[in-house]
Amino acid sequence: MAESKPQLKARARRIGKILAAAYPKARISLDFETPWQCLVATILSAQCTDARVNRVTPVLFSELPTPAAMAAADPGHVQKLIVTTGFFRQKTKSLMGAARAIVERYGGKVPDTMENLVTLPGVGRKTANVLLGHVYGKPGFVVDTHVRRVSHRLGLTSSKDPDEIEAQVGELLPPDQWTPLSMRLILHGRQICYARAPRCDQCPIVKECPKIGVFPARPAGPARRRSQRI
Ligand code: SF4
Incomplete structure (x- = not known):
């Protein structure tokens, strides 16, 4: 049965909470002061x-x-x-x-x-959202290649267009979560949910992901140390 909008919103919030625990201090790694x-x-x-x-x-x-x-x-x-x-x-x-x-x-x-x-x-919009979220303390959902892939796999968006992804995922969560969630999705895409052969066996949101079981299991390896910098 298709997921209703309220169900999707509830799942998005659970995903946001789990990723917040997995990547508590996710932040951009560019150096700047102004x-x-x-x-x-x-x-x-x-x-x-x-x-x-x-x-x-x-x-x-x-x-x-x-x-x-x-x-x-x-x-x-x-x-x-x-x-x-x-x-x-x-x-x-x-x-x-x-x-x-x-x-x-x-x-x-x-x-x-x-x-x-x-x-x-x-x-x-991507650069503008970085500025809004990281400099001006305003909601800014940054859509890069990782956010696009992971949001799509998680079923948070039906689109591959960055502007539509920004709108669709943004609608699921309160604006104050847009920036931190996008930073965490980037880290998750870099460290676990790879474009090829994602590490579903190490994924903290595996129970919230419709792609569970879709990707072949990879040989067990050591868990990667999680960086908090994008
Ligand atoms: S379960 Fe696999 S496909 Fe789904 S988000 Fe986690 S790593 Fe990505």
């Missing part, structure tokens, strides 16, 4: 590891600490500073375009609403 730094680091993290971004940003933040400084920079110099994060030409365009827009339209301050954030060059 909204501008968060925006820069998040833009740089596309197709790049957070560890690599964290090696690049100290010099970048020190040389170009504000949107005004970035907007006035020489593009070639910005490219040099971020070259190791990959896609450096496009990322330079995004960083400088966002910086200019922030200076010209928002008085040099990174906006704090989804509506305004997504008007910045290089900023989509």
